Amino acid sequence: MLFPTIEFAVFFALVFPVTWLLNDHNTAKKWFLVAVSYVFYAFWRADFTLILLTSSVVNFALALLIGRCRERPARLALLWLGVAFNLGVLAAFKYYNFFAASAMNLASVLGLRLDLPFFEVGLPIAISFLTFHALSYIIDVYRRKLEPTRSLVDILLYISFFPHLIAGPIVRATAFLEQTVRRADPKDIRLGMSVFLIVGGLFKKVIVANYLATDFVDGVFRNPDEYSRLDLLLGMYAYAIEIYCDFSAYVDIAIGVANLLGYRFPQNFNQPYRALSVQDFWRRWHMTLSAWLRDYLYFPLGGSRGGTLATYRNILITMGLGGLWHGANLTFVIWGLLHGAALVVERMLGLTGEGGRHRLPALAAWLITFHFVCLAWVFFRAPTFDVAQAYLGTLIAGGTATGTSVTPLVAVMLVVGMLTQVVPNDWLERLEDFYDRASIAVKVAVPSAVISLVAVASPGGVPPFIYFQF
């Protein structure tokens, strides 16, 4: 079930009143939310709900065992068992074929013959986000940041809660479980914020991301050598805007929907293309993933405690694995390693902006950062390494085509997409404040008008969000 559909509108129209009617019966409310979250997931593949259930029950039990153990070695062994289970499920569904093909290629290079079977089971949607949530829970219990919950329904809900189930934001167990132990307070509903996040998300996804993808980006990444250098340059910019508008739209709607049900989700984006360094970019882009990688991968690897070289190694490993998390493809690993290398170079040259200082003028820092990020997106978007190579090769050397195939609609979407990066955040807050104080007629008129306008300019159908595949 996609957010920008009538199915979801009907689904939410049913879930919203029942959730609040059950608010004084917190356990019943949580079971209800678990049930509807499983229904939400079952719209893709009903049989894969078993993965959700198994993951929740296993992690619930492991966390209880870790909490009961007093000896550190036993706790650590249980933690490793949990990590192996969660990563094993992820690897089996998402990476097995990739690793099998890589092993066979390596064997062939070494002159050996290796035959491994391939499995066509399909990738369970949301499996990566599910893994992040599950690992966050058992690791925090191991670190004694969090008491293991004795309520199975809390973990079932934490893993499956439909607004964040498919594409985040990644909500920490500590932050989510403290919200499930008590009834929600209706006064926590921020109506203006939720309405603007939802209608803004619909606009970004249905209009900006969709038209950029279908009318321009998909074509230039399919056959880059048939396009001019100008088109390929604009294609990079367009994809940067498309993926931002696509992913941030999902998360915005998720935050708005969760808030209407009485739950708080963390911010995940903060105008990432304003970044003045790659480090700054990762503090603005997919912020919950950045924090997750920092706390559960970079720090356990040693962080910056082991000296300069060890820090650089840890950054590269973290970003390389962060890239691989996005998909079983060499292009994602390259994308992650490029970001890792850029973070290392920034540290070497003192360009991180730490201490409020940059060595470069702000405009130069922005230009370099933005173009680096766009360039790295080429590897992220290209279906294969060969396509990425062809894209960059044609961009540098030039192809046979001249002029541009950018239509006026695409040009407008490019401008509108970039505006999302430059409009000051407090403008939106002022708008939300105006909305919160407005009459009920205005409160209804604003979302009605914006969604009607989205419908006027919408394409025939809405493709899935990009991050669903991760």
Added chain:
Amino acid sequence: MRKRKEPALSLPDPDHIPLGPGRPQMRPLRTASVVIYATLLVLALAVPRGLVNWAKNFEPNPAQAALLHAAEAVQSLSQRLRLDRPYARGRALFLRLTGKRDD
């Protein structure tokens, strides 16, 4: 070397999520409910074609027939009251300006 105007950003505390910006409503549930259901009603009447197309997408069965019948009734009411006009005109203008066609 040039000083940056703002201090470098840091990631928010992942273990504590603050309440979002804005102010609570006087009667938050009542207001939110009115906004949600009134907006859905306005959209059903203003863009009834979407509802009809959606109902047509399901496998034909008695429930789908009932849903389609209801959607067509909403469309008919909308047409009678001319509530679908703004959408129809806006859509026609958008298609003319962009050279796109309805599926």
